[in-house]
Amino acid sequence: MTGPSEFRVDPDVDLRVPADRRELPAHPAAVLGVIAAGGVLGALARAGLQAAFPHPPTGFPWATFGINVAGCLLIGALMAVLTARPAGPLVRPFLGVGVLGGFTTFSTYAVDAQRAIAAGAPGTALAYLAATLAGALLAVWAGDAVAARLLARARGGADR
């Protein structure tokens, strides 16, 4: 994650990154189109997993927890790869903004926690809120670290 002069914070779009500033004016239909398409794929995968692993109002939302942590692992890895090996202008919009942004969800996280509190399970709500935060941050870090190691190994192999 050692970036060049433009240090990216926001993986969706960061206007301090020149390429991000230019992408929408340059290809508005393509950028918004691939974000929409990726968002549909991510949302359908999320809905499928949530339907397969339902939870009661007082229960721990394991499906959404797993979705959000997995999405964080993948965004960490994706951004590490794209920083080391810049790809086409639609790759980050499609995979990062669309697929992973559509796959993970914050609104369901907040509402599930609120409903657990309302249903008389504040302990479950607190555990869920904290576990998702810790899991998400560790996952971003791990995704970045693993991708960076694989990229370094690939570079080492190419040098030999």
Added chain:
Amino acid sequence: MTVLLIALGAAVGAPLRYLTDRAVQARHASPFPWGTLTVNVAGSLVLGAVAALPTSPAVTALVGTGFCGALTTWSTLGYETVRLHREGRRGHALANALVSIAAGLGAATGGYALAHAVTG
């Protein structure tokens, strides 16, 4: 049918997150990710209201699972928080995580209460 409604909602929600993020960032110079906070809080408010209303499964799929689900994001929030920390902005990173969670929970509760008040 449910699949189509989720797809339709997500096809609007994901690009709206990107456009909102750009619009919010264009209005300030702070490294704090206000754009992502905006979509996450707004989506939590709407989903809180949807959860309180006696809505049909079709509305839940379109507005809840599709639109709110794709408008809001944990992957972006998680990445931003790690990056702010790595950039040396520890206070921003901590604030981003805690304010997002507190404001999201508040918005979900507010949306729920508002929908109840309106429908009686």
